[in-house]
Amino acid sequence: MLYIAERSADDPKFGATKLxxxxxxxxxxxxxxxxxxxxxxxYMKLDHGPVPRMLVPLKNEMxxxxxxxxxxxxFHGYKQTRLVAKREPNLGGFTADQIAIVDFVIEALKSKxxxxxxxxxxxxxxxxxxxxxxxxxxxxxLSDDGVxxxxxxxxxxxxxxxx
Numbered sequence: 001m002l003y004i005a006e007r008s009a010d011d012p013k014f015g016a017t018k019l020x021x022x023x024x025x026x027x028x029x030x031x032x033x034x035x036x037x038x039x040x041x042x043y044m045k046l047d048h049g050p051v052p053r054m055l056v057p058l059k060n061e062m063x064x065x066x067x068x069x070x071x072x073x074x075f076h077g078y079k080q081t082r083l084v085a086k087r088e089p090n091l092g093g094f095t096a097d098q099i100a101i102v103d104f105v106i107e108a109l110k111s112k113x114x115x116x117x118x119x120x121x122x123x124x125x126x127x128x129x130x131x132x133x134x135x136x137x138x139x140x141x142l143s144d145d146g147v148x149x150x151x152x153x154x155x156x157x158x159x160x161x162x163x
Contacts, residue, residue, distance in 0.1 A: 001059065002068060002089035003099075005082075007106050015080035017048060017114035021121050024050045025105045030098060032140040038098045045129035048114075049121030053134075059083065078114070 004022050008014035027037040041052035052058075062068040062083075069084045091099060109117055125139030143151075 001055075001062065001083060002085040002087070003091060004102065004106065005068065006085040006089060007103070008110075009084070011106075011110055012075065013110075013113045015075070015082050015114055018109060018112070018117050019083055020051045020055065021049060021117040022102070022105050022109060023052055023055075024121060025109070026098075026102045028137060028140040029105065030101050031137040033101070034097070037137055038094065038101065043135045044132050045126055045135060046132070048118040050126055050135050076113075080114070 001019065001023070004019055005014075008018070008022075011018075023039065023041065024043055027039055027041060027043070031037045039052070041054060043050040044053050059068070059070070063070055067085070067087050069086055070081060071084055072079055072081050074080070112120070123139075124142045124144045125135050129135050
């Protein structure tokens with residue numbers, strides 16, 4: 001979270017919602033590409049999209065330990081709550097590939113505001129999860145486009161090979 005806050009310090013649209021979505025997309029993209037999430041956090045469904053279940057306690061711990069601050073301000077008529085890093089993040093536990101995924105997500109969402117990143121996270125997996133229900137990492141493989149003719153053709157080929 002400190003790394004994301006530091007890298008997003010110059011993004012006027014960065015706030016709590018965008019932090020949640022950067023974490024979410026980074027973890028789920030990493031799982032889809034490498035079979036392992038970056039943080040391993042459990043994500044739950046809330047009204048504005050997926051949120052790491054332990055985000056608030058971890059954020060509060062960072063604030064209590066003087067590693068970060070949380071500031072609130074108005075942004076285009078909306079209250080924006082922003083995490084501000086007060087120390088350099090320790091990246092020792094992360095691979096270069098993991099950091100590259102986070103950087104990719106930060107850059108991809110940089111031009112988006114909280115409403116836009118929330119809407120983008122309302123995927124099929126989010127839709128079918130119950131309120132505060134867990135969104136499994138495997139759901140990254142679900143398609144929001146439904147089953148296509150190509151999907152059926154691929155599945156029939158697999159079935160034919162197995163017969």
